[in-house]
Amino acid sequence: MYFQEILGKKRDRIKLTQAEIQYFIKGYTQYEIPDYQVSAFLMSVFLNGMDIDETTWLTDAMLHSGIVVDLSDIEGIKVDKHSTGGVGDKTSLIIAPICAALNVPVPMISGRGLAHSGGTLDKLESIPGFNVNLNLDQYRHLIRETGLCLIGQTAEIAPADKKIYALRDVTCTVENKSLISASIMSKKLAEGIDALVLDVKTGKGAFMKTQQDSEALAQILISIGKNMGKQVTALITDMDQPLGTHIGNALEIIESVDILKNKCLPLQDDLRILSIELAAHMIILGGKAKELSQAKSLVNQVIQNGSAFSKLKEIVSKQGGNDKALDDFSLLPQAKHSEYIKANADGFVKELDALKIGKGAVLIGGGRMTMDSKIDHGVGVIMKKKIGEPVKKGEPVLEILFNDPKTLKNAADYFNQSITISKKPVEPVKLIKKTLI
Template structure:
C-alpha cells in the first residue's frame, strides 16, 4: 500500500477503506509518512469530504493510536459530555455533579482553556487545593466510590489527533467537518464513555459561526457514535453572547455553585437542565423526557447535586467549604465598572470579543505555556434584550493590576462588545436543535 495512492483516491472523490485509513494514521503517527503527504490528504478531505463510515473509521484509527481508558470495571452506563467551546460556559462544573447525583457514573477527562474559550481544568484549579492530576487507578476508584471524577486529559490519548490537528492548523484545513468531528469524537471514545452528549455551540463566540455548519458538525459526530455503537446526542446552542454572566475561572466556579443551589442565571440553568435531561435518559435513569426533567429538577432542589460537588472537591484534595463559602475562592484586588455609553437596548453582545478581553486580563492564555490568573475576569450585568441607561454599568472588570491606561483600554474593549440600539431587541434563542440518530429536531 502506498500513501500517494490513498491521496490520489481521495483527491478524485473515492471512499477510503478501513485498511487505507489505518495505514495512513498509523504511518503518520510513527513518523513514516511525512507532513507534506498528510497535508495533501487533509486538503483532499477538505474539498471532497468523507462518508459517515469513513469518518467513523478515521475516528477509530485515531483512538487506536494511543491509550484507551477502560471503564468497564465501573458499574452502570458511563455518560460523558463535551462542549465545542464557548465563553462563560460553566456547564461541566454543574452537569458532572448533577448527573452523578442521579446515579450515573461520570468519569470525565477535561482540558485547559486556550484563546477566548475557558477550560474546565483551569476552573477547577481555582478551588483551593483541588488536584486535577490522578493516576488511572485513583481515577477509576474515585468514580466507583463517589460516582464522579474530573481530571486533566492524559497525554497518551489520541496522539494521532494531536499531531494531525497541529498540521491542519498550519495548512488551512481546520474547518473540515469530517476532520473536526473525528478529532472531537476520538478523544471522547478513547476516554471510555458508553454514551455521549454533545453541546455544539453556534454563533459569534463559537468555532462554528453559522447554524447550518453547526448542524452539519453535530450530524457528523452523531453518525460517528452511531457507526461505532456509542449512543450520541447533540444539542445545538447559542454562543452569540456568553452563556453565563461570569467570564473567568473563580468567577465561573462561584456561578456554578450558585446554580447548584438553584440560584444561578436563567440561561445557564436552562441549558444545564436540558443537557442533564439527555444524560439521564442515556444513562437509563428515566423512561422519557418528562421523567428525566423531573429527576433533574428534584436533584437541584434537594441539594443532592451540590452535595455531590462537595464530595468531588474533597476526593480530589480541595477545600469543600467553598461550596458553602464561595468567598474562599481567589478574589481580584480591583473591580472596575464599565459604563454604558448611551441609552437604548442591548441588541448584541460579542462573546468572542469578551472572551479575548478576559484572556488579556489574565483569565486565559494565548499560548499553551502562558500562566493564568484564576481570580480575574468579567461579570456582565446585561444580556441581549435588556434596556440600559447611559452611565449604567454594562459589566464589571475583575483585575489584579492597576495601570490607568491598561484599565481604560480594557473598559473600552468591553463596552465595544455591546451593540446598543434605540429600538427594542428580541432575546436570543438559547437552544436551536437536538440531533440524534433519528435526525434533527429544531426547537
C-alpha cells in the same frame, strides 16, 4: 501500501478505504510518515472533504492509537457531555455532579481553554489543590467510588489526535467538520463511555458561526457515535452572548456553585435552563428516566435537596481540592481591581458579542493565546445585563475584574465594542435552537 498513493487519492477526491486510513494513522503515530506529507493530506481533506464512512474510520483509527478505557465492570450506563466551546460555558461543572448524584456515572476527560474559549480544567484549577492530572487507574477508581471524575487528557488517550491537532493548528486546517468530529469523538469514546450528549454551540462566540454549520457538525458527530455503537444526543445552543453572567475561571466556579445551591439570579436563567436540559438528556441516556419532563424533575430534585452540590464537594475533596472554597469564595483567587463598562445610550441591549468579550477576558489574563500562556484565575467579567434588557445611559453593562491595569487598557476596546444598544425593544435570545437524536 505507500502513503503517496493515499495522498493522491484524497487529492483526486477518491474515497479511501478503512485499511488506508488505519495505515495513515499507524504510520504517523509511529513517526514513519513525515509532517510535510500529513500536512498535504490534511489540506486535501480540508478542501475535498470526507464522507461519513471515512470520518468514522478515521475516528476509530485515532481512538485505537492509544488506550480505550474499559469501565464495563462499573455498574450503570456511563454518560458524558461535550461542548464545542464558548464563553462562560461552565455547564460541565454543574451537570456532572447532578448526574452522579442520580447514579449516572460521568467519566469526564476535559480540555483547557484556547483563544477566546474557556476550558473546564482551568476552571477546576481555580480551586486550591484540585488535581486534574490523575492517571487512568485513579480515574477508574474515582468513577467506581464516587460516580464521577474530572481529569485532563493523558498521554495514553488518542495520541494520534494530539499529533494531528498540533499540525492542523499550524496548517490552517482546524475548521474542517470531519477533522473536528474525529478529534472530538476519538477522545470522548476513549473515556469508556456508553453514551454522549453534545452541546454544539452556534453564533458569534462559537467556532461554528451559523446554525446550518452547527447542525451539519452535530449530524456528523451523531452518525459517528451510531456507527461505533454509542447513543448520542445533540443540542444546538446559542453562543451569540456569553452563557450565564460570569466569565473567568474562579468566577465560573462561583456561578456554578450558586446554580447547584439553587441560588440562581434572573440573569443566570440561561445557564440554569441549559444545565438542566443537558443533564436531563444525560439522565435519559443513563436509563434513569424515559421522558424529558421526568428527567428534569429528577434533576431539580437533586439541586433542591443539596445532593448535587454535595457530590461536587465530594469530588473536589477526592481530587485534592479544598472543598471549603465552595462555601467560602474568599478562598478562591480574587482580582484586586474592578471597573465598569457602561451603556453609552438609553435603550435595549441588542448585542453582547461573546467573541469580543471572550477576547477581552483573555487579554486581562483570564485565558491563553498559546498553550504555554499562564492564566490569572482571579480575573474575569461579570455581566450586569443580557440581550433584550432595558438599559439607561451610564448604567453598568459589564464589570471587569482585573489585576494589572495595563491589561485592561489592552482589552478595553474589545469590551466597549461588544455592547450594542438599540432604541427599539429587542427579543431575548433563543437559547436552545434544536435537539437532534
